[in-house]
Structures are given as C-alpha cells and as structure tokens.
Amino acid sequence: MEMETPTKRRRIKDLNFWEKIYVPEIIKGLALTFRTMFKPKFTMEYPEVKFEPTGSYRGRPVLVQEENGVERCVACGLCSRVCPALAIEVQAAETELEKERYPVKFEINMLRCIFCGFCEEVCPEEAIVMSKDYEMAFTNREDAIYGKDKLLIPVGKLQDRIGFLRQYK
Amino acid sequence: MPNINLDGKTIEFKQGQTIIEAARDHGIEIPHFCWHPKLSVSGNCRICLVEVEKMPKLVIACSTLASEGMIVHTKNEKVVAAQNAVMEFLLINHPLDCPICDEAGECKLQDYAYKYSVGESRFVEEKVHKDKRVALGPRVMFDGERCISCSRCIRFCDEIAKDPELTFVKRGDRVTIVTYPGEEMDNPYSMNTIDICPVGALTSRDFRFKARVWDMSSTNSICIGCSRGCNTEIWVRNNEILRLVPRHNEDVNSYWMCDHGRLNTFKNVNADSRINSPQIRKDGQLIEKSWDEAVNEAVSKLKLFTKEQIAVIGSAYATCEDNYIIAKFAKTVLGTGNLDYIRHIDPSFADDILRTEDLTPNSLGAELAGIQPSKSGLDIQGILNAIKEKKIKALYLVEDDILEAFPEFENAIAGLELLIVHSTNHNRSTALADLIFPAATYVEKNGTFVNVSGVVQRIHPAISVVEQDRALDGMSMSRLDKFGTKWDRWAAGKKINALPTWKILTSVAKAMGSKIKFNMAEEIFAEMANSIDAFKNLDYDVIGELGAKVKSEISNNVKVS
Ligand code: SF4
Ligand code: SF4
Ligand code: SF4
Ligand code: SF4
Numbered sequence: 211m212e213m214e215t216p217t218k219r220r221r222i223k224d225l226n227f228w229e230k231i232y233v234p235e236i237i238k239g240l241a242l243t244f245r246t247m248f249k250p251k252f253t254m255e256y257p258e259v260k261f262e263p264t265g266s267y268r269g270r271p272v273l274v275q276e277e278n279g280v281e282r283c284v285a286c287g288l289c290s291r292v293c294p295a296l297a298i299e300v301q302a303a304e305t306e307l308e309k310e311r312y313p314v315k316f317e318i319n320m321l322r323c324i325f326c327g328f329c330e331e332v333c334p335e336e337a338i339v340m341s342k343d344y345e346m347a348f349t350n351r352e353d354a355i356y357g358k359d360k361l362l363i364p365v366g367k368l369q370d371r372i373g374f375l376r377q378y379k
Numbered sequence: 380m381p382n383i384n385l386d387g388k389t390i391e392f393k394q395g396q397t398i399i400e401a402a403r404d405h406g407i408e409i410p411h412f413c414w415h416p417k418l419s420v421s422g423n424c425r426i427c428l429v430e431v432e433k434m435p436k437l438v439i440a441c442s443t444l445a446s447e448g449m450i451v452h453t454k455n456e457k458v459v460a461a462q463n464a465v466m467e468f469l470l471i472n473h474p475l476d477c478p479i480c481d482e483a484g485e486c487k488l489q490d491y492a493y494k495y496s497v498g499e500s501r502f503v504e505e506k507v508h509k510d511k512r513v514a515l516g517p518r519v520m521f522d523g524e525r526c527i528s529c530s531r532c533i534r535f536c537d538e539i540a541k542d543p544e545l546t547f548v549k550r551g552d553r554v555t556i557v558t559y560p561g562e563e564m565d566n567p568y569s570m571n572t573i574d575i576c577p578v579g580a581l582t583s584r585d586f587r588f589k590a591r592v593w594d595m596s597s598t599n600s601i602c603i604g605c606s607r608g609c610n611t612e613i614w615v616r617n618n619e620i621l622r623l624v625p626r627h628n629e630d631v632n633s634y635w636m637c638d639h640g641r642l643n644t645f646k647n648v649n650a651d652s653r654i655n656s657p658q659i660r661k662d663g664q665l666i667e668k669s670w671d672e673a674v675n676e677a678v679s680k681l682k683l684f685t686k687e688q689i690a691v692i693g694s695a696y697a698t699c700e701d702n703y704i705i706a707k708f709a710k711t712v713l714g715t716g717n718l719d720y721i722r723h724i725d726p727s728f729a730d731d732i733l734r735t736e737d738l739t740p741n742s743l744g745a746e747l748a749g750i751q752p753s754k755s756g757l758d759i760q761g762i763l764n765a766i767k768e769k770k771i772k773a774l775y776l777v778e779d780d781i782l783e784a785f786p787e788f789e790n791a792i793a794g795l796e797l798l799i800v801h802s803t804n805h806n807r808s809t810a811l812a813d814l815i816f817p818a819a820t821y822v823e824k825n826g827t828f829v830n831v832s833g834v835v836q837r838i839h840p841a842i843s844v845v846e847q848d849r850a851l852d853g854m855s856m857s858r859l860d861k862f863g864t865k866w867d868r869w870a871a872g873k874k875i876n877a878l879p880t881w882k883i884l885t886s887v888a889k890a891m892g893s894k895i896k897f898n899m900a901e902e903i904f905a906e907m908a909n910s911i912d913a914f915k916n917l918d919y920d921v922i923g924e925l926g927a928k929v930k931s932e933i934s935n936n937v938k939v940s
Contacts, residue, residue: 287591291593296859
C-alpha cells in the first residue's frame with residue numbers, strides 16, 4: 211500500500227499579517243466577553259448559594275431511616291459484597307423486631323466510595339440510596355469513615371431519590 | 380462387576396447400590412435434598428427424579444436400586460422438566476428470606492434454583508406462614524417457613540445421634556418440625572443438623588448473624604476437644620474465628636462432630652485472657668518483656684539448678700512437633716529424665732459415637748514423640764511428690780494447667796523456686812509462674828496430632844500471630860484479607876504476639892548452646908520420621924488432609940489412660 215504523504219502543518223511562524231499584529235484577535239476576544247456579560251448567568255456563588263441536584267443525582271450513599279426511627283437495612287451484606295471499592299462494612303446482629311436482623315455497625319469509608327450506586331442497586335430493601343449530599347471534607351482517614359450516626363437519614367428527606375428509583379430502576 | 384448406562388456412559392456399580400450412589404462413586408452428582416450418604420433413604424424431596432428406560436414413569440434415583448443393563452437418563456428433556464417442576468413446588472411457599480438467612484451463599488435451595496429451575500413462579504397467592512425463630516434447643520434455631528420438610532434432621536437424631544427428639548406434625552403445606560412434647564433438641568451432636576439441613580431452616584444460635592459465608596476464609600484443621608480428632612474447617616473473618624464445621628473423613632469422624640468440640644475449642648483464641656507477650660515476674664508483678672529478654676532470663680535461671688532438680692511437663696494439647704522438641708530439650712539440653720505429661724481423662728464424656736474419654740487431642744502423639752520419663756526419671760505423680768518434698772525446685776511446664784489438674788498441689792507448686800510456663804491464656808498456673816512464654820494456639824501453627832486410633836492428622840494455621848502474614852505464609856485468605864489495607868477496620872484484626880512452643884524452645888535451647896535448629900514444623904516431622912519408628916515413611920504430603928495411620932503395632936502398645 212502506498213503511504214500517504216503527511217500534509218504540511220501550519221506553524222506559528224506561518225501566521226499572516228493580521229494575525230501577527232494581534233489587534234483584531236484581541237478585539238474578537240473582547241467582543242465575546244462583552245456579549246456574554248449580558249447573557250443569563252448559569253454559575254453559582256458556591257458556597258453562599260448551594261446547588262440542589264435532582265433525584266437522578268448520585269451523592270453520598272445514605273441509609274433510609276423509617277418514620278419510627280428504625281433503619282430499613284437488614285444487614286444482609288449485599289451492598290458490602292457488591293461494592294467494587296470495598297467501602298462498606300456491615301456487622302449484623304439480632305433484633306427483637308420482626309425483621310430479625312439489623313446492622314449493629316454500618317460503616318462507609320468515603321475515601322473508598324466511588325459513587326457508583328451499586329449498593330443502592332443491589333439492596334433488596336431499598337435501604338441504602340444515593341443522596342444529594344456532595345459535601346464531604348475530612349482532614350484524616352478516620353473522619354472519612356461514616357458510621358450509622360452520619361448515614362441514617364429520615365425517609366422523608368429522600369423522597370426525590372426514592373421516587374426516581376421507583377420510576378427508572 | 381455389573382454395569383448401568385448413565386447418560387450414555389457405562390459405569391460399574393456394586394450390588395445393592397442405588398442409582399444415586401453408583402453415580403456418586405463415579406463423580407456424577409444427581410441433585411438431592413433429602414438423600415444423605417449416611418442417613419436412611421426417605422425419598423421425599425423428588426429432585427433426584429431420573430428416567431430409566433422401560434419404566435413407565437420417572438423414578439427417584441435415591442431409592443431405585445441399580446441393576447444390570449439399566450439405561451438411565453439424568454439430563455434429558457423429561458428429567459429437566461421434572462426438576463423444574465419440583466423446584467417450583469418447593470419455592471411456592473418458600474419465603475424471600477435470603478437477605479436475613481445465614482444459609483445464603485451455601486444454600487442448596489439457592490444453588491438448585493439456579494441450576495435446575497427456570498426461575499419463574501406462577502404462584503401469586505399469599506404464601507403459607509409458619510413459626511419463625513423457634514429455639515429447638517439450646518444450640519439450634521428453627522425457621523418453619525424455610526423448612527422444605529426433607530426430614531434429614533429427624534433422621535439424623537434417630538439414626539446417628541440415637542436420640543429421637545424431632546418429628547413432623549400437621550400435613551400438606553402446613554407440615555412442620557417440632558420436638559416431642561416436653562423435650563428439647565439438646566443431644567450432644569445436635570448441631571450437625573445445621574450442616575445437613577439443605578436450607579437455612581436450622582441455624583446455629585452461636586454463629587447466628589455473625590458473618591456472611593462469602594466474607595470468611597476456611598482452613599482445614601482438627602478438633603482438640605477429645606482424642607477422636609474430628610476433622611474440621613475453621614471459618615475466619617478479620618483474624619477472628621467465627622465458627623467450626625466438621626469436614627468429611629470416613630476413617631475418623633464421617634461427616635460429624637460433637638457440639639462440645641464445635642463450640643468450646645476456639646473461644647479462648649480471641650479471649651481477653653490471651654497472653655500477648657513474654658512476661659517476667661518482678662516483685663510479684665508480671666512485666667511484659669521482649670522475646671530476647673525472656674529467653675535470656677530463662678537460660679540464666681535454668682542454669683542455677685542441677686538436672687535432678689528440674690522437671691519438664693509436655694502437653695497432650697501440643698503438637699507432635701512441639702512435644703518432640705520438648706523431649707529433646709529436656710533430655711539433651713537440660714539433661715533431665717523427669718519428663719511426663721498430664722492426662723485429662725473423663726469417662727463420662729465418652730460415648731459410642733465419636734466422643735472419647737481422653738479430653739486431649741494428642742496423648743498418643745506426645746508419647747510417641749518422646750514425652751515419657753527416662754528409666755531413672757520421674758513420671759507426673761513422681762514429679763508432683765518431688766515438688767512437694769522440695770527435691771524438684773524448677774518446673775518447665777508446657778501448654779497445660781497443672782493447678783487445674785492437681786489443685787491439691789497448689790502450695791507445693793507455689794513453693795517452687797522456678798516455674799516457667801508456655802501458655803496460650805492466663806490460667807491458675809500462669810498466676811504462679813515466674814516466667815511466661817505466650818504460646819500459639821492450635822489454630823495458629825502447623826503440626827500434627829495422633830488420634831485415639833493412631834491416625835496422624837495435620838493442623839494448619841487459620842489465625843495469624845504477629846510473626847505471620849496470611850499471604851506470605853500461604854494461609855487461606857478471604858476476599859477481605861486479599862484486598863484490605865491496614866487502614867481498613869475490617870482488615871485490621873488483632874494479632875497476638877505468640878509463637879509455637881517448638882519455636883520458643885529452639886531459641887531457649889540455642890541460647891543454652893544447643894545445636895537444635897529447625898525453621899519449620901515440617902522439618903521437625905521429617906526428623907521424627909527418621910528417628911521414631913511409628914512415623915517411619917510418613918511426611919506432610921503422605922498425611923495430606925485426611926491423615927495416615929502410624930505403624931499399628933506401636934500405637935496399640937502405647938496405653939494412654
Ligand atoms: S444491601 Fe441493603 S439491606 Fe443489605 S446490608 Fe446493604 S443496606 Fe442493608
Ligand atoms: S434457605 Fe436458602 S433459599 Fe431459603 S431463605 Fe435461606 S438462603 Fe434463601
Ligand atoms: S429443618 Fe432442614 S433438615 Fe429438617 S426437615 Fe426442614 S429442611 Fe430438612
Ligand atoms: S468427638 Fe471429640 S474430637 Fe470430635 S468434635 Fe467432639 S470433642 Fe471434638
């Protein structure tokens with residue numbers, strides 16, 4: 211097969227006269243800036259103004275807390291098993307409640323979590339869902355491990371996501 | 380031998396075998412729930428249906444005798460349809476409990492649902508509800524909804540434990556299992572029903588909800604509850620033992636083990652009473668020291684006594700390798716013939732199923748490895764008396780609690796000038812010890828035990844101590860072990876700073892100028908095989924996972940009790 215001869219690239223030193231004096235280019239740039247100044251704004255003044263995502267957003271995974279204060283989770287460990295980043299640790303124990311089994315310990319290591327949502331997808335109880343919370347900052351490894359205290363969120367606050375899941379999952 | 384044709388393959392069978400047995404002997408598994416190789420045939424679950432040519436209907440392989448020239452199909456369309464139908468029936472009333480069911484991951488019903496069913500249910504009605512969480516006895520929990528009424532548990536109690544305790548009541552889809560009125564399921568073998576229950580209807584109250592099976596590793600081992608030496612698997616997560624289950628060995632324990640062995644032989648491993656560093660007594664207080672300091676202390680103290688003033692006590696809880704080094708250390712390094720071990724005999728523990736009256740795993744091995752007084756030396760009773768008479772002033776006690784066994788000698792032993800103890804946990808003897816070496820337990824080392832009938836069996840480390848690394852030392856690893864880092868709480872399980880007795884003793888011996896040197900338990904066994912007749916021609920590979928008999932004339936001559 212015959213090789214194609216590479217077309218000669220235009221190089222900096224090949225700029226034409228108008229390009230070489232820069233002025234028209236600067237005017238073009240300023241014109242763009244000027245036009246944009248009068249268009250509607252779509253940036254936000256974070257953190258003074260917060261971004262409120264829709265139900266399809268995958269923020270940090272949280273545990274659904276029923277109205278009576280009990281977590282839905284039955285500590286089956288499937289989320290922990292499916293998590294590709296091994297972020298979740300669940301320790302089951304027995305409860306007198308009808309569900310028999312509950313997580314005495316539930317920890318998500320937010321340094322490991324990759325926000326894939328697999329835990330949410332595998333959960334047989336709709337007990338772990340992706341929230342709208344994207345604000346996570348820590349200064350050491352220990353603080354990145356979220357326990358039940360941080361994970362349990364009342365079901366009322368998670369309606370957007372649960373609605374989204376019921377519609378599309 | 381007569382033949383049958385199984386799926387186009389001609390296989391031999393023994394006269395009187397059923398189709399399922401003949402197939403199994405040739406490595407072909409016909410699905411089954413209720414059939415068990417060691418129980419009578421019940422034929423109630425119907426999943427083993429096969430087609431036999433010239434028979435009008437499908438037959439169950441577990442109760443149909445194989446006969447010459449039979450042509451059997453286990454995979455044709457008719458059989459597959461029948462298996463699917465049986466699965467559909469079994470699942471009609473089966474609860475969706477897998478998320479809270481301890482059996483999940485090792486459940487025959489789950490597995491067969493994948494293998495033998497199309498996975499669709501036509502049943503939309505309300506499922507039958509039955510009692511859940513019923514304690515059948517102190518150790519076994521029953522869930523009526525999960526039970527598939529295979530009757531394995533009933534037959535086990537009747538036929539193996541020889542203690543009929545369970546029965547079916549009610550009929551049809553309401554049938555369930557109960558204990559006889561006024562009875563509990565508390566026979567000494569009751570927990571085997573958990574293993575043979577094909578579903579999660581029977582679960583262990585001890586292990587209940589502790590871990591998912593897929594998060595644990597399993598290591599082959601031997602029970603130390605008595606001298607039967609039942610073959611076991613040790614299930615571990617995050618360097619903690621969570622359960623023991625029996626492992627099949629037809630020559631030793633078949634498929635079973637007793638509840639005592641299953642529950643009471645591992646709890647000390649992670650207990651707070653574990654000794655976590657060498658300790659030396661100073662002004663009545665035990666102080667933690669480094670291994671080197673402790674070894675040097677042992678050497679300088681032992682040198683203060685003559686051979687006649689020293690006695691050594693080996694252990695029927697320690698391995699053959701440990702005991703071989705103990706004997707060698709006593710005879711060649713300390714030069715004493717005052718050497719024996721403590722017997723733990725309880726005739727009330729024995730039965731005619733598995734349990735023996737000797738409550739240690741390795742009496743025979745200890746004796747074969749050389750734990751016996753020399754001709755002029757003292758045996759255990761002699762040693763105790765000599766301690767009382769203050770003729771013996773220094774005692775080297777390995778992996779046993781002499782005070783627990785002989786509480787009447789408490790004052791005598793307290794009067795010893797030197798008591799060195801190897802121990803896994805604190806006990807009455809360590810409370811008096813001048814120097815303690817933390818010993819690795821049987822789940823933390825390699826070695827061998829010789830059981831009551833002279834079978835040498837291997838143990839493997841399942842828990843790692845400080846000096847071990849699961850990956851580098853070839854220990855079995857769970858998924859969590861493989862991927863965990865030191866920052867993951869689920870992988871940072873506690874490690875004890877202990878060593879196997881033979882290792883401790885070789886360092887003490889070395890510090891005393893001896894040439895005893897071994898790097899691995901296997902090397903010790905190789906030397907034993909060379910120098911001890913009973914172990915001739917044996918090595919770790921020959922022993923394998925199912926054990927090997929020591930030369931029988933020898934094991935018959937050694938009387939343990
Ligand atoms: S999968 Fe759901 S129910 Fe199971 S442990 Fe995770 S959150 Fe709990
Ligand atoms: S017995 Fe098996 S199929 Fe039934 S709930 Fe338990 S794991 Fe699931
Ligand atoms: S409890 Fe288990 S072993 Fe007993 S009949 Fe039910 S399924 Fe079979
Ligand atoms: S019979 Fe003996 S060896 Fe077997 S499980 Fe029981 S205690 Fe252990």
